Amino acid sequence: MRSFAGALLAAAALLAGACSIFEDGTPRQIFFEMEGENTGLQVRVIYSKNFIAGVDEMGITHVQVFSSDTVLHTLPIDTVINIADEQQWFVQAETLAGDTLAVNVAVDVDDRNLVSRFGGIFPDEPFRYVYVFNQRLTENVDVTF
Numbered sequence: 479m480r481s482f483a484g485a486l487l488a489a490a491a492l493l494a495g496a497c498s499i500f501e502d503g504t505p506r507q508i509f510f511e512m513e514g515e516n517t518g519l520q521v522r523v524i525y526s527k528n529f530i531a532g533v534d535e536m537g538i539t540h541v542q543v544f545s546s547d548t549v550l551h552t553l554p555i556d557t558v559i560n561i562a563d564e565q566q567w568f569v570q571a572e573t574l575a576g577d578t579l580a581v582n583v584a585v586d587v588d589d590r591n592l593v594s595r596f597g598g599i600f601p602d603e604p605f606r607y608v609y610v611f612n613q614r615l616t617e618n619v620d621v622t623f
Contacts, residue, residue, distance in 0.1 A: 505611050506562045509586040512571060512605075513554035514579050521579065521599065522572045523549050527564040531608050531615060539615045541568055541608055543623045553581075561587075565611035570621065572604040581605065 512521070526546035533539050546568075561567050573579050578600050585593040585607055592609065599605050606619040 504562065505565055505587045505609075506560070507588060508559045508561055508567045508609065509557075509584070510559065510569060511554070511556050511584040512551075512581050514581045517553055519553050519577070519579060520574055521551055521553065521555075522574060523551050523555070524568075524570040524572075525549065525559065526568040527559075527561060527566060529566070529568050531566070531568075531610055531613070533614070533616055537616050537618060539608055539617075539619045541619060541621045543568060543621060546623070561609075567609045568607070568621075570604050570606045571599060573599050573601060576601045583607075585609070 514521075524543075524546050525548075526543045528545040529541050529543045531539055531541045559567060569585075571581075578598060580596070580598050582596050583593055583605060584591070587609060593607060597605070606621065608615050608619055
C-alpha cells in the first residue's frame with residue numbers, strides 16, 4: 479500500500495510540473511509609464527501595433543510603421559495597451575518645441591519588466607522602443623512612417 483501511495487504522490491508531482499508546460503506565454507498587455515523631471519510637461523507620443531521590424535547586419539532595428547495613433551500626453555504617463563492580437567508594439571515619445579526632457583521610462587509586458595531606465599528626450603532624438611514577441615531587437619532604432 480505504501481508503494482502505491484508513493485507512486486500516486488510521484489505522479490501528482492509530475493502532473494503538477496507538467497501543467498506549466500501548457501501555460502500560454504502569449505503577451506497580453508503592455509504597461510507603459512513615463513515620468514519627467516517636471517510633472518505637467520507635454521510630450522507627443524506615437525503608438526503603433528501595425529508595423530514590421532527587423533535587425534540588419536549592422537545591428538540597427540528598422541521599423542516600417544503602417545498606421546499609428548499620435549497622442550499629446552501630459553506627464554506622467556501611465557497606460558495599458560492590449561497587444562494580445564498583434565503581439566507587438568512600438569512607441570516613440572518626442573518633446574514639443576525643441577525642449578529637452580529627462581525622463582524615467584518603464585515598459586512591462588504582462589508581469590515581466592522589459593525596460594526600466596532614466597534618460598533624455600532631445601529635439602532630434604526621441605525615445606523609441608519596439609517590442610515584437612519572439613524576436614530579439616536592438617535599442618538602435620530607425621523608423622519610417
